[in-house]
Amino acid sequence: MSSLRHAENKSLWVVRELGLPAIVRTCVSCRTDRHHATGKIRVNANGKQLDVWLLVGCARCDRTSKIPVHERVHVSALDHDRLVRFEHNDPAVVRELVHAQPRLDWTGTWELETDLSFYDVEKADQPLDVFVRFELPAPIRVEKLLTEGFGLSRPAVKRLVDSGRIRLPLAPDARARADFTFQSSGPNSHAPGPSGSSEK
Numbered sequence: 001m002s003s004l005r006h007a008e009n010k011s012l013w014v015v016r017e018l019g020l021p022a023i024v025r026t027c028v029s030c031r032t033d034r035h036h037a038t039g040k041i042r043v044n045a046n047g048k049q050l051d052v053w054l055l056v057g058c059a060r061c062d063r064t065s066k067i068p069v070h071e072r073v074h075v076s077a078l079d080h081d082r083l084v085r086f087e088h089n090d091p092a093v094v095r096e097l098v099h100a101q102p103r104l105d106w107t108g109t110w111e112l113e114t115d116l117s118f119y120d121v122e123k124a125d126q127p128l129d130v131f132v133r134f135e136l137p138a139p140i141r142v143e144k145l146l147t148e149g150f151g152l153s154r155p156a157v158k159r160l161v162d163s164g165r166i167r168l169p170l171a172p173d174a175r176a177r178a179d180f181t182f183q184s185s186g187p188n189s190h191a192p193g194p195s196g197s198s199e200k
């Protein structure tokens, strides 16, 4: 069986968003430290002063708690459109507020989709440019993307990286959370030297 040559030797990998990350904070009732967004934002007006909270629920006991977004802010200090979006629990704003939390657990929030079903990086005779696109800013170890994308074990990926067959813009154990491009080359294709193509 010969491996199929991929069209134009370019591949697109997409880190698809499956859901929102869990918010890491301790529940005052049950001490569980995972909360999920309820999808709701609460706006409370006291005269011209506004409070805005993101409402989150405990992953175990479902107790709701409030994470301050704005406290005692004058109504004129808030953009009107943004206030309307708060009042309508706009899902894009909820997502933005969740992503802005300082401690998040991204487990189960993404999956990798590739167009590489017939490509075997260990046997390929063509170099390949891979574009990795992120739909969400989940921090993911580069080597994890490679093991999933190529269907290889970690040692196999390490071998390909160490031998220069996979050329990365980041360390394999770095966490990527934004788009990047890397190159792989087959055992018989001529890899550029260390000072070779590095254009982004």
Ligand SMILES: [Zn+2]
Residues within 6 Å of the ligand: 027, 028, 029, 030, 031, 032, 058, 059, 060, 061, 062, 063
């Ligand atoms: Zn709880």
